[in-house]
Amino acid sequence: KNQVEQSPQSLIILEGKNCTLQCNYTVSPFSNLRWYKQDTGRGPVSLTIMTFSENTKSNGRYTATLDADTKQSSLHITASQLSDSASYICVVSDGYNFNKFYFGSGTKLNVKP
């Protein structure tokens, strides 16, 4: 069964600290893996996208890594800011059907001053 699991479910960190969010998936084959940021009451916004041949992608203070062999991805946030408080969603697209996406349930990050 194709699944995407994220951990932790929620996380509280102090402003300025770093954190790493995890995503494990069983989707096979897969086309690409995305990390989205979803602010409360808003739709998800794409942070990074990686194909199976890429193992790292950065977007400012956000760095995503991908290990296609172990089917694991992580999102590292450096020098967190209050505005980073949001849910972070890992999404894997199916390698056969490009319109098929598998969503993790997200990690809710709370950055405190």
Place this chain on the structure above:
Amino acid sequence: GAGVSQSPSNKVTEKGKDVELRCDPISGHTALYWYRQSLGQGLEFLIYFQGNSAPDKSGLPSDRFSAERTGGSVSTLTIQRTQQEDSAVYLCASGPYSYEQYFGPGTRLTVT
């Protein structure tokens, strides 16, 4: 440019009533998706439109749910005889290709 817009942003309805949710995709985007997001849950695929092709309705949870996309642009998701378990945020996404998605802000539906 303008992003994906959805209306209404919030909808409260009584159990048994019908509701219509609207999605205005980004101009020129051929792919359009509807998802449902229940509290604390991941996004659940509902339906996918691509150009003039027949929509992929495989995610619709029951025959009370239907969607159409007129003229390849605006889409409407209709839920008939709403139930309390239909309460969720309904998200629409559009894309220039099937693997690219830009999400709207969602419609929060509450069935009382």
